[in-house]
Amino acid sequence: MLRKEDIFLIIYFILVIFFLAAFTIVFFVVYQKRKNKLLQERLEAEQRFRDELNTARLEIQEATLKNVSWELHDNIGQLLAVASMQLKLLQKKQPENTGIEEVHNLVSDSLTEVRALSRSLNNEVIEKNGLVKTVQNELDRFNRLEVLQAELQVKGEPFQLKQEDAIILFRILQESFSNTLKHSGASQLNVLFEFSEDTLEITARDNGKGYEQDGVETGAGLLNMKSRAAMIHAEISMESSENTGTSLYLRYLNMKNLP
Secondary structure (H helix, E strand, O other), rough: OOOEEEEEEHHHHHHHHHHHHHHHHHHHHHHHHHHHHHHHHHHHHHHHHHHHHHHHHHHHHHHHHHHHHHHHHHHHHHHHHHHHHHHHHHHEEEEEEHHHHHHHHHHHHHHHHHHHHHHHHHHHHHHHOOHHHHHHHHHHHHHHHHHEEEEEEEEEEOOOHHHHHHHHHHHHHHHHHHHHHHHOOOOOEEEEEEEEEOEEEEEEOOOOOOOOOOOOOHHHHHHHHHHHHHHHHEEEEEEEEOOOOOEEEEEOOOHHHOO
């Protein structure tokens, strides 16, 4: 039979072992929490850096586009305007010369398109007109140029978007439209805006030759659009296959309308 002192000694060792085990567990838990916190802070810092880098890159792009817009409007636009006036004066002196009239019409049409392009590149114009009107103006320009037949349909009650978000959404659509014009061979482009209480869903669909999506996911254009969409927490996807056209889908959540 164990003596009383032996029992106390066994209990003492059990308590010491229990204390050491508890201390080890607590230390491990605290260490893991601290480690996870540091990892989380590091990830958040890296995300903030990426966001700031993307913001700076977009600001540089927008500043560049604005400068190009001014150059088009102030320099090329002015030259075309002067050329148009000179041709108009010459046409009055030689009204029977149909060649002068044709050139005058061509210069006038070029001036109209240069001014329209200048407006689409200037973010201040986008902020003033809003997303819907700016997209409509861009599609009207395609129709005037007769590069394809473009149409915009709006469903629901449009709400006011944040100016920065509207600019980013328009730049994404511009990139998509550019790809359609350059690569798709499409004759039609249909754009649909569907507004709900706090959501805007945009679909841009062409009837071009399409492409196989394997290997295209890493294209610079698509990566650029996805990067822009991520900045405003918008969902973006593209669907395409050969001979069926291409569709761009955007889903934007209007944070201003949320409680």
